[in-house]
Amino acid sequence: MKQKYAVNQQLIETLLSWVKSGEIAIPEIQRPFVWSKVKVRDLMDSLYQGYPIGYIIAWRNPTVRLKDGSSASGKKILIDGQQRVTALTAAILGQPVMDKTYKRDRITIAFHPIKKQFEVINPAIGKDAAWIHDIAPIIRGDERVSRVVRTYLDKNPDAIEEEVEDSLETLKAIIKKQIGIIELDGDLPIETVTEIFIRINREGVVLSQADFAMSKIAxxxxxxxxxxxxxxxxxxxxxxxxxxxxxxxxxxxxxxxxxxxxxxxxxxxxxxxxxxxxxxxxxxxxxxxxxxxxxxxxxxxxxxxxxxxxxxxxxxxxxxxxxxxxxxxxxxxxxxxxxxxxxxxxxxxxxxxxxxxxxxxxxxxxxxxxxxxxxxxxxxxxxxxxxxxxxxxxxxxxxxxSPESTFDYDIRQISERGFQLYLDDLEAAQLSDGFWDAGLLQQLNSSSSTNPAFNVYLAAQCHQNAKGFLSKDITIRDMITHQGDVHHLFPADYLKKQNLSKAIYNQVANFVYTETATNIRIGNKAPKIYFSELREQCNGGPLKYGAITSDNALFENLRQNDIPESIFDMSVENYEEFLESRRLLISQKLRLYYYSL
Known part of the structure; x- marks a missing residue:
C-alpha cells in the first residue's frame, strides 16, 4: 500500500516564511492562544539546547478540478503543532497573541548569555543589564550579533567577550534549527484526516472537528x-x-x-x-x-x-x-x-x-x-x-x-417531514404519560443543583412570574438574576442533626428560592414548627418570615412553589413522603408549562 504521507526536516525560518506568506494556515492567530508564556520560554530553551520539539503535521488541501479542466492544489493546513508554531511566531517574529481573556499581548522572551537561560520578560529582568531583553531581533537578524555584544559588554564590563559572543551566535542559529514536518497527502480521504486531527493531540488541547473546519476555512x-x-x-x-x-x-x-x-x-x-x-x-x-x-x-x-x-x-x-x-x-x-x-x-x-x-x-x-x-x-x-x-x-x-449524530438526524427529519409533524412524533414517543408520571419523577430524585429537570422547573416558575418562597413581592426571576438564596424547605442543618446524608437532605425536591432574611430566620427549625409560626403570622401574630399576612396569600405562595400543604404538620419522619409529594407537583407543573408554550 502506498504511503500517504511524507516526513521531511525543514528549517525554522522556512516554516515561519510559510506562515508569513500564507502557504500554511494557522487560525489561532485570531483566537485565544492557550499556551502559557512559560511554555513559550521552554520551547525556545529546547531549541537553543538542541532538544527535539516534536513533529508538525500538515495536510495539503486536496487537488480540485477547475472549470477549465485543469487542477490546482491548495495551501497546507496545520493540523497538529498549531500552538508550537504560534509560539514561534510570537517569540521570533514578534507577533502579538490573544490570551484567554481576548486581550492582545506580546510574548517577549529574555536571554541571559552568561547563564544561558531564558525567561519571560518582567519588570525585574527589564531593569537588569545582565539580560538581553528581547531575543526576537537577534534571531530574526534585525540586529548584528557583534553590535549586541558590544552593547552588552558596555553594560557588563566583567563579562567575557568570547563567551557572550558564542551564546548569542547559538541564539541566532535557532532559526536555522530543523523541525520535523509530516505532510499528509492531499488525496487522503477527508474522514481519515479528520480522525487523525482529532486523535493526535491527546496530551495537549483537545481538538475537534470544528477546529479542523476552522483551519480549512482559514x-x-x-x-x-x-x-x-x-x-x-x-x-x-x-x-x-x-x-x-x-x-x-x-x-x-x-x-x-x-x-x-x-x-x-x-x-x-x-x-x-x-x-x-x-x-x-x-x-x-x-x-x-x-x-x-x-x-x-x-x-x-x-x-x-x-x-x-x-x-x-x-x-x-x-x-x-x-x-x-x-x-x-x-x-x-x-x-x-x-x-x-x-x-x-x-x-x-x-x-x-x-x-x-x-x-x-x-x-x-x-x-x-x-x-x-x-x-x-x-x-x-x-x-x-x-x-x-x-x-x-x-x-x-x-x-x-452522540450530539452530532442526533443533530444530523433531527435536521434531516425536520427538513423532510416538516417541523411540527416531527415534533408531534417526538412528543408521542418521549413525552408520553409515562415520562411525566414516572420518568420525570426519577430525574427529580437527585441531589444535583444542576439537574436539568430542576433548572427547567425554575424556568417554568420564572415563566409564570412566581414569587419566591414566603415572598410577597420579589419573584424567583429577580432572585435568580440577582443571586438569591436556595433554601431547604426541610432545613439542611435540621436534617444533618437527624443523621441524614448530604445526598438525602440536598434533594432538589427540597429546594426553593427565598430571600436571605427569610432563610436566616427559619434557621434549623422543623417545618411543622416554622409553619405553625407562619399561621400565627397570618392571623395577626408578629411578622417573622417575610411579609405574607393572610392564609390566602400563604396558600397561593405554596401553590406557586409547588409545596404540598401537608408540610404544615411535617417533621423528619415525614421527609420521604414530602419529597415524593413535591416531585409529583413539580412534574405536574412542568407538564402544564411545556404544553402552554
Whole structure:
C-alpha cells in the first residue's frame, strides 16, 4: 500500500516564511492562544539546547478540478503543532497573541548569555543589564550579533567577550534549527484526516472537528474563507468582550473594510451573556441550518469541493459551499435574528445562563429558529417551536450522548417531514404519560443543583412570574438574576442533626428560592414548627418570615412553589413522603408549562 504521507526536516525560518506568506494556515492567530508564556520560554530553551520539539503535521488541501479542466492544489493546513508554531511566531517574529481573556499581548522572551537561560520578560529582568531583553531581533537578524555584544559588554564590563559572543551566535542559529514536518497527502480521504486531527493531540488541547473546519476555512482566500473565519472569530470575541470593539477597529483595517465588520459591530453595546457562542457553536449552527446536515466532517468535505456521488473534488462545489456557509454565518450573527432568539429563550423563563447546562440544546434551538425563519413561518409559530424544542431537549437530555449524530438526524427529519409533524412524533414517543408520571419523577430524585429537570422547573416558575418562597413581592426571576438564596424547605442543618446524608437532605425536591432574611430566620427549625409560626403570622401574630399576612396569600405562595400543604404538620419522619409529594407537583407543573408554550 502506498504511503500517504511524507516526513521531511525543514528549517525554522522556512516554516515561519510559510506562515508569513500564507502557504500554511494557522487560525489561532485570531483566537485565544492557550499556551502559557512559560511554555513559550521552554520551547525556545529546547531549541537553543538542541532538544527535539516534536513533529508538525500538515495536510495539503486536496487537488480540485477547475472549470477549465485543469487542477490546482491548495495551501497546507496545520493540523497538529498549531500552538508550537504560534509560539514561534510570537517569540521570533514578534507577533502579538490573544490570551484567554481576548486581550492582545506580546510574548517577549529574555536571554541571559552568561547563564544561558531564558525567561519571560518582567519588570525585574527589564531593569537588569545582565539580560538581553528581547531575543526576537537577534534571531530574526534585525540586529548584528557583534553590535549586541558590544552593547552588552558596555553594560557588563566583567563579562567575557568570547563567551557572550558564542551564546548569542547559538541564539541566532535557532532559526536555522530543523523541525520535523509530516505532510499528509492531499488525496487522503477527508474522514481519515479528520480522525487523525482529532486523535493526535491527546496530551495537549483537545481538538475537534470544528477546529479542523476552522483551519480549512482559514486556508482559503479564493472564496473569502480567511475573512469569513475572522467574522466568526470576532463575533464570538465581541460576544464575550464587547469592549474589544475599539481594538479591532484600530488594529485590523482589513477586517474593518470588509462586510463582516458592520455585521458584528452591534455587539459593542451588547452585555447579555445568556448565549455566548464560541466558534464551534456558531459554525455548527450555521452549517446545520444552511446545509441541512449535522456532521462537521461533511462541511470540510464540501468546502474542499467534494462530490459525494462521484467521489471527486470540484471547484463549483467548493465555491457554492463557501457561499452557503457565508449565508449561514450571516444569518447567525444577524442582530435581529440573534436578539430575537435570545428574547424567545428568556420569555420561556431561562433568565440566566446557568439554567441551560446543555449548550447543544441551545444551539439546536437556534437552528430551529433559523430554519423556520427561512421557511417564512409566522412569529407565533416560531416562538412556540423554539421554546418547546429547547424545553423538550433539556428534559430528555437529547444531545448528551452522540450530539452530532442526533443533530444530523433531527435536521434531516425536520427538513423532510416538516417541523411540527416531527415534533408531534417526538412528543408521542418521549413525552408520553409515562415520562411525566414516572420518568420525570426519577430525574427529580437527585441531589444535583444542576439537574436539568430542576433548572427547567425554575424556568417554568420564572415563566409564570412566581414569587419566591414566603415572598410577597420579589419573584424567583429577580432572585435568580440577582443571586438569591436556595433554601431547604426541610432545613439542611435540621436534617444533618437527624443523621441524614448530604445526598438525602440536598434533594432538589427540597429546594426553593427565598430571600436571605427569610432563610436566616427559619434557621434549623422543623417545618411543622416554622409553619405553625407562619399561621400565627397570618392571623395577626408578629411578622417573622417575610411579609405574607393572610392564609390566602400563604396558600397561593405554596401553590406557586409547588409545596404540598401537608408540610404544615411535617417533621423528619415525614421527609420521604414530602419529597415524593413535591416531585409529583413539580412534574405536574412542568407538564402544564411545556404544553402552554
Amino acid at each position: 486556508s482559503n482566500d479564493t472564496y473569502g474563507g480567511n475573512m469569513l473565519r475572522k467574522g466568526i472569530d470576532y463575533f464570538c470575541h465581541l460576544a464575550v468582550s464587547p469592549e474589544s470593539y475599539n481594538h479591532i477597529k484600530e488594529n485590523d483595517i482589513e477586517f474593518v473594510q470588509s462586510e463582516y465588520f458592520s455585521k458584528v459591530a452591534w455587539l459593542r453595546h451588547e452585555s447579555d451573556d445568556l448565549y455566548d457562542p464560541n466558534y464551534s457553536d456558531l459554525l455548527r449552527v450555521a452549517f446545520i441550518s444552511e446545509f441541512g446536515r449535522g456532521k462537521l466532517s461533511d462541511l470540510v468535505s464540501l468546502l474542499s469541493g467534494r462530490n459525494f456521488e462521484k467521489k471527486t473534488f470540484e471547484e463549483e462545489i467548493a465555491e457554492s459551499s463557501y457561499a452557503r456557509l457565508k449565508k449561514g454565518v450571516l444569518n447567525f450573527i444577524n442582530e435581529t435574528n440573534f436578539q430575537r432568539f435570545v428574547m424567545i429563550v428568556k420569555s420561556a423563563g431561562f433568565v440566566h445562563p446557568n439554567m441551560i447546562r446543555s449548550k447543544n440544546a441551545l444551539n439546536f434551538a437556534y437552528v430551529v429558529y433559523l430554519h423556520l425563519r427561512a421557511e417564512r413561518a409566522n412569529d407565533a409559530t416560531i416562538t412556540s417551536a423554539v421554546k418547546k424544542w429547547l424545553v423538550m431537549s433539556l428534559l430528555t437530555s437529547r444531545y448528551s450522548g
